[in-house]
Amino acid sequence: MRLAPLLSTLALALSACATTPPEALRGTGDLGVVIERAAGRMQVIEHSHNTSLGTVDGLGDLSHAHVAFSRDGRYAFVFGRDGGLTKVDLLTRKIAKRVIQAGNSIGGSVSQDGRLVVAQNYEPGGIKAFDADTLELLADVPAEYAPGKFSRVVGLADVPGQRFVYALFDANEIRVTDFSNPRQPVTTRYPAGKQPYDGLVTPDGRYFLAGLFGEDGVSLLDLWKPAGGATRILSGYGKGEEKLPVFKMPHLRGWSLAAGQAWLPAIGRHEVLVADARSWQETGRVPVKGQPVFVMARPDGRQIWVNFAFPDNEWVQVIDTVEKRVVHTFSPGKAVLHLEFTPRGEEVWISSRDSNRVTVVDTATFATRKELPVDAPSGIFFTSRGQRIGF
Amino acid sequence: MDRPLILHVAVLLGLTALAVGAAPAAEPEPDRQKALVHMVRQDCGSCHGMRLAGGLGPALLPARLTDLPDEFLVATILYGRPGTAMPGWQRFMNEAEAGWIVARLKEGFPPLATGH
Numbered sequence: 001m002r003l004a005p006l007l008s009t010l011a012l013a014l015s016a017c018a019t020t021p022p023e024a025l026r027g028t029g030d031l032g033v034v035i036e037r038a039a040g041r042m043q044v045i046e047h048s049h050n051t052s053l054g055t056v057d058g059l060g061d062l063s064h065a066h067v068a069f070s071r072d073g074r075y076a077f078v079f080g081r082d083g084g085l086t087k088v089d090l091l092t093r094k095i096a097k098r099v100i101q102a103g104n105s106i107g108g109s110v111s112q113d114g115r116l117v118v119a120q121n122y123e124p125g126g127i128k129a130f131d132a133d134t135l136e137l138l139a140d141v142p143a144e145y146a147p148g149k150f151s152r153v154v155g156l157a158d159v160p161g162q163r164f165v166y167a168l169f170d171a172n173e174i175r176v177t178d179f180s181n182p183r184q185p186v187t188t189r190y191p192a193g194k195q196p197y198d199g200l201v202t203p204d205g206r207y208f209l210a211g212l213f214g215e216d217g218v219s220l221l222d223l224w225k226p227a228g229g230a231t232r233i234l235s236g237y238g239k240g241e242e243k244l245p246v247f248k249m250p251h252l253r254g255w256s257l258a259a260g261q262a263w264l265p266a267i268g269r270h271e272v273l274v275a276d277a278r279s280w281q282e283t284g285r286v287p288v289k290g291q292p293v294f295v296m297a298r299p300d301g302r303q304i305w306v307n308f309a310f311p312d313n314e315w316v317q318v319i320d321t322v323e324k325r326v327v328h329t330f331s332p333g334k335a336v337l338h339l340e341f342t343p344r345g346e347e348v349w350i351s352s353r354d355s356n357r358v359t360v361v362d363t364a365t366f367a368t369r370k371e372l373p374v375d376a377p378s379g380i381f382f383t384s385r386g387q388r389i390g391f
Numbered sequence: 392m393d394r395p396l397i398l399h400v401a402v403l404l405g406l407t408a409l410a411v412g413a414a415p416a417a418e419p420e421p422d423r424q425k426a427l428v429h430m431v432r433q434d435c436g437s438c439h440g441m442r443l444a445g446g447l448g449p450a451l452l453p454a455r456l457t458d459l460p461d462e463f464l465v466a467t468i469l470y471g472r473p474g475t476a477m478p479g480w481q482r483f484m485n486e487a488e489a490g491w492i493v494a495r496l497k498e499g500f501p502p503l504a505t506g507h
Contacts, residue, residue, distance in 0.1 A: 063441040081440050104445055245478030248437045310434045
């Protein structure tokens with residue numbers, strides 16, 4: 001009689017040994033990665049206690065790395081410059097799968113249903129869809145704009161309906177590809193402005209904005225009324241003045257909307273452009289310290305954080321969205337490359353490439369909460385991106 | 392080459408010829424060389440890739456550059472290429488330093504210094 005409880009305890013202990021120890025079980029909602037650009041490696045971090053959990057090596061050329069996440073927050077899809085697409089298990093910190101899918105890639109995104117990973121490529125110019133579980137190639141959609149001519153693809157964003165929107169740098173076009181039938185995608189083309197350099201989709205998935213390098217303005221496509229085609233907004237914001245040399249292209253993503261306005265980097269100007277997010281009319285400009293690269297709204301939209309192109313890249317500025325002016329300027333380190341907010345925005349992580357550190361800053365007080373040593377950090381990506389449209 | 396590009400090359404070569412006359416020919420100091428390598432790999436690398444294999448900007452590997460005249464490449468670095476995303480970098484380096492970069496690019500560019 002006394003043996004039975006003992007045996008069941010033993011059995012429980014044995015079965016626990018055979019699986020994961022309870023202390024190793026964890027959720028993934030607070031996980032993220034920091035790219036160690038030169039080393040082809042990334043650190044897996046958690047932002048509940050702001051610690052590094054370990055590193056994952058062997059990711060190839062991470063010059064312009066981008067990361068998207070599986071909807072369960074367990075896997076990171078890492079897009080490398082060398083065309084490498086790597087699926088990394090954040091819990092075991094091991095590579096689950098890796099393919100070389102192109103010669104030169106700049107990013108990618110995950111479909112609405114989580115089943116497709118789509119990569120955007122410069123070489124060969126186009127997009128490719130993969131099975132998110134196996135990374136099996138399902139469809140190749142070349143960005144051919146004239147016979148034998150393929151454009152570099154920028155600004156790829158997932159939108160509802162298994163669709164992906166992107167722009168063609170070399171062909172002045174926006175395209176929408178529908179992967180409802182993954183092996184037989186359907187693409188629609190929309191003429192747009194000159195040399196789109198990146199794009200973003202609004203958080204509701206309705207509007208796609210392509211920033212233009214070849215002219216002062218932004219191309220806008222209303223995906224709820226696509227028959228109207230792409231229109232031009234913020235036309236001629238440079239007022240014919242010669243733009244400054246651009247030493248780094250700005251980056252756009254769905255973090256640009258805040259307080260009912262879109263906050264966008266001006267190309268070749270030391271300004272953040274502000275447009276009403278309903279009428280798309282310009283409502284203001286905020287002078288800043290350099291040419292903006294990332295113009296990112298804190299998740300609640302009360303602040304916009306901005307970093308800058310070389311040679312002003314040691315600075316970060318914070319704009320108050322109600323007052324529409326800079327309220328804080330500081331230098332977290334040398335060569336600030338990227339920022340990432342915690343999901344609800346109480347802290348922001350900032351990478352300083354040439355200071356070899358990531359700084360965690362309190363967004364209410366601007367106090368430094370933590371500094372983590374990271375080898376030449378660039379992009380910082382949190383799993384919360386996996387729950388958002390357009391990331 | 393199309394006609395605008397030829398014109399552009401001609402203008403750049405002319406500018407360079409003027410600039411070369413006045414430029415010091417000395418090699419950059421070792422510390423400056425290190426800074427130039429860092430600038431090319433990291434900051435030029437934002438468009439050309441850290442491994443210089445290309446991105447929004449073309450590859451800067453020896454195989455692609457070998458047939459292009461040094462003067463044209465030096466001028467491109469210093470004055471940029473109008474109509475493309477390539478800016479001029481003359482604020483950040485002189486003629487001799489751009490020449491040193493071109494020579495290194497053509498032979499295979501040095502890696503980043505390790506250990507910061």
